[in-house]
Amino acid sequence: MAPTVISSIDTLESSQMNNPLDNISDLIAQTISKASSELREPIRHIYTNPELAFEESIAHDTICDFVEKQGYAVTRKAYGVETSFEVISGKGGRLISINAEYDALPGIGHACGHHLIATAGISAFLGLSAILKARGILGRVQLLGTPAEESGGGKLSLLKSGAYKGVDVALMSHPAPAGMLADMAGTKSVTALGGIKFLATKSWIIEYFGKSTHASVSPWDGVNAYDAAVAAHVNIGLIRQQIRPAERVHGCMLEGPKAANVIGQYTKLKYMARSDSKQAVEVLEKKVLACFEAAGLATGCEVKITSESGFSDVVNNKALCERYAEIGNAIESQKIEVFCDKDGTGSTDFGNVSHVVPGLHSMFAVDAPASCGCHQLAFTAATGTEDAFQKALFAGELLARLGLDLIEDNEFYHAVKTEWEDSTRPVAT
Ligand SMILES: [Zn+2]
Ligand SMILES: [Zn+2]
Incomplete structure (x- = not known):
């Protein structure tokens, strides 16, 4: 996709006002595209300085500096967690939380590609914030820095200290080797999975x-x-x-x-x-x-x-997964499979989040050598390319558009909420 580069969000706002039948996806995509040239170097810096659980001070400072430069007020060291941060934009309405991870693995760096989760999260936050502001839509978006996924469970500490209080839906997107996703989905051309089971x-x-x-x-x-x-x-x-x-x-x-x-x-x-x-x-x-x-x-x-502390399984939400796939599959180059009821083998601290609020943990494909899996040096290399960066930006664009639907489409939001309430209701014994 090659969106037109425009000079500023203000320019966008006036062009949108002149055109009431504006194209939502263009505004989101253009905002992300505009910010991407400034985001490339910070993400590269995080990638080349991998940090372990609760030690992600370089990632924390780098992301906070970048988001502040984009004009947002950032709470550093949020909720008493040294390497977490929080940014909230918008007013009123529903609150969509976008989770950004950025921790690495001992000895093999960003072999799980969490710097790309941060890229997708920042991209989603900027895109969704821009459209809410430009169109005066009631709704808020939270960019939450969630450290220590690989070990320690940063989201567990954040849950305990109230970071998800008031959140209506939490979203994130994780990279995976394209071959691995293709094997899971049973189709070669898959570009992302809408939801995945975690243990x-x-x-x-x-x-x-x-x-x-x-x-x-x-x-x-x-x-x-x-x-x-x-x-x-x-x-x-x-x-x-x-x-x-x-x-x-x-x-x-x-x-x-x-x-x-x-x-x-x-x-x-x-x-x-x-x-x-x-x-x-x-x-x-x-x-x-x-x-x-x-x-x-x-x-x-x-x-x-x-x-x-253990992690919970992820409560998948079919309504969320299906809408995510629908948004992506409207774009010709995309093939997103709804995968939320198939077996999975990984685990994540996002599981604990999904028991407290409805959530989507999507996966997007990154080109990698055949038979490459996560937590391998080959995947560390694969997640450091320009192509992987672009795919993460696009994953964020999809999350922004999903977030907008959750804020604007009451029927859809209530379907998500009702399904989540049914899935998390304690089973009578
Ligand atoms: Zn991992
Ligand atoms: Zn991971």
């Missing part, structure tokens, strides 16, 4: 305390914490046949012995389990905890298990 998670830190001795002179005097870690991993392997196909358990050793000739006295592990729902992951948790405890018992080690 609920639980995670734990497991520590084994043993006793060190010389591994050859007197190994019988030792209590082997390394053996306990190995036994825990083997036990987890043994339960796999008795867990359901969608369920996953995986982990790593965070600390362990450093010498082969010493019986290790301390190991520290982290494990995660995933299942379709919060209730199902709690059932799985009982089996997993028994594996850790049995390993301690068998080796004579003391065990300490610390539970971390």
Whole structure:
């Protein structure tokens, strides 16, 4: 798409006023296009300076500086979260929250492409804000910086401190390798998925305390914490046949012995389990905890298990997914599949948000080598291209147009809300 570049939003406003039958998508697209040349460098800066969970100070400052330069008042370090921020524009009406992630992964940088989630979020915010202002529409848009998705769950802290209070619908868009989306959708030309199922998670830190001795002179005097870690991993392997196909358990050793000739006295592990729902992951948790405890018992080690905050499954909303696909598919180059009732394998802290307000977690395709998946170095490279940047801007444009529909189309909004209320109502037991 090659929208006409215009000199300022003010120029746009007057041109819109002269033309009551204006084209909404043009105003949104032109606003995003105008801002994109200034946004390219800040996003590049975030991409080349990847930061881990709750340490995203460069990303935080870079985005806040950019949005302020666009003329918006930004609340830095919002809701008591050091690397979160909030910008709200518009007045009255419904409040649409656009979530922007920007954290990276240890050792492999932006291998999940969260700098592109930020790009899509900023693009959506600017596009939707411009149309609300230009047309005097009652409605508000919140750009919320949501750090620490990969680890720690920034959205959980934001939920706790009230960042989603008053929000009517939350939206975001995440990149994925084009081949991966094509495999999931079963169609090569797919450009985005309207919604995707995410699993609920639980995670734990497991520590084994043993006793060190010389591994050859007197190994019988030792209590082997390394053996306990190995036994825990083997036990987890043994339960796999008795867990359901969608369920996953995986982990790593965070600390362990450093010498082969010493019986290790301390190991520290982290494990995660995933299942379709919060209730199902709690059932799985009982089996997993028994594996850790049995390993301690068998080796004579003391065990300490610390539970971390888990993520909820994502409550998908068919009405939202379908409207998102409808908006995109009206454009010739787009092929968006509604995917909200198919199986998924990932997890996100947006799941917790979707249990509090209706939400859409869409995925957009980025060109990447065949068989490339998320969390691979090949995807880090794929998310750093100009083409990926342009696709993220466009993903934001679709979110802006969806946000506008949620604000303007009462019937649509109420269908979304009613479906969400039905999906989140506690099941009578
Ligand atoms: Zn990820
Ligand atoms: Zn991600």
